[in-house]
Amino acid sequence: MFLDPEHLDTAQTLDLFRSLKLVHLAATGDDGPVLRTVHPIVYEGELYFHGAPRGEKMELLGQPAMITCEDVLATIPSSWIHPERACPATSYFLSAHARGTLEGVDDLRVKAAVLQQMMADYQPEGGHRPITAADPMYAAAVRGIAVVKLAGATLVGRRKVGQNRPAETRQAVMRHLWTRGQGNDLRAIDAMIDAEPTQLPAFLSGPARERLAVSPTAADLEGAVNLLVQHSYWYNHDVREVATRAHRGSCAWVVAREGDQVVGTARAVGDNARFAYVMDVCVRPESRGRGLATRLMELLLDHPAIRQCQRVELHTRDAMRVYERLGFGPLVDPDWRVAMRLVRAA
Ligand SMILES: CC(C)(COP(=O)(O)OP(=O)(O)OC[C@H]1O[C@@H](n2cnc3c(N)ncnc32)[C@H](O)[C@@H]1OP(=O)(O)O)[C@@H](O)C(=O)NCCC(=O)NCCS
Secondary structure (H helix, E strand, O other): OOOOOOOEEEEHHHHHHOOHHHHHHHEEOOOOEEEEEEOOOOEEEEEEEEEEEHHHHHHHOOOOEEEEEEEEEEEOHHHHHOOOOOOOEEEEEEEEEEEEEEEEEHHHHHHHHHHHHHHHHHOOOOOOOOOOOOOHHHHHHHHHEEEEEEEEEEEEEEOOOOOOOOHHHHHHHHHHHHHHHOOOOOHHHHHHHHHHOOOOOHEEEEEOEEEEEEEEEHEEEEEEEHHHHHHHHOOOOHHHHHHHHHHHOOOOOEEEEEEEEEEEEEEEEEOOOOEEEEEEEEOOOHOOOOOOOHHHHHHOOOOOOOOOEEEEEEEEEOOOHHHOOOOOOOOOOOOOOOOOOOOOOO
């Protein structure tokens, strides 16, 4: 597969538009340039937005237009590159633009599907009746809201994540991002590796061909939950939704991938100061016995949200060796007379 370090492919570009809830629309109106903010909707590989039927944007129908977006990942101080020289500071980001012609959508079925897609993206938890053109509750709204397509769009997605820097500088930047661990720093690390997968820093290399990732994606979430449901003794198929929520709600979660497949996962919850609790450590059977769980655990314990916690606990039935090697010992605490717990029904 050809990997282009500078450009995102079409799917990644559309994902970028989908992940950003506000983007910019630029066109030329009767009175000159127009720049507006719109909610992007990606439906069947095309870009849409919605608006008031008599709004200013509707006067642009039939005009060429661009929709642009950017996702700022991290600021990179010059001191990470050179101890004295301001070279200068920069930021890493993903960006995209789509160029096409603005076309009003009249087909009520397509309008409803686009608006429903917007609901799925903006309100994934549901809590509403799906929008269809045939539903009397929505008929007037679907007719009344304007839906606009960027027709015939050409898409260009870019990443600027230090690809032009020498490998050792990139490794140093990844280390710094991991140490700082704020905002989107961990996403920036994974974006840097996506751009140059062969330049994996030591702290993200698995014992064999695995790549450790510190900012798991939606695909990783599905992979990790599948792994746990199939290969752990504490989950079963009934708790897929709970496992998904638990991973989303964890302050630290790392995975090991081989190709696109998740082969190991570990997560923790904590307060970033006094206490953290490790859960859901699992490695697929074919990858066991060569230190992958140990690597995942080392990474998890060094995670920016966990590394300052004074006390880290876990429960295990039989895999004590993995944890003992990392300094864990049995929990015997004379100050804690009674351990109490509250178990709520699932
Ligand atoms: C436990 C698990 C994560 C270990 O993954 P791994 O990648 O094989 O672990 P590592 O290679 O880093 O470490 C392996 C060590 O742990 C020990 N170990 C692993 N699983 C064990 C088990 N079930 N019982 C006893 N020891 C175990 C191995 O004997 C080995 O020790 P050694 O190197 O001294 O011989 C993996 O077996 C697994 O996913 N099991 C099912 C889920 C599970 O039990 N998770 C842990 C719950 S806390």
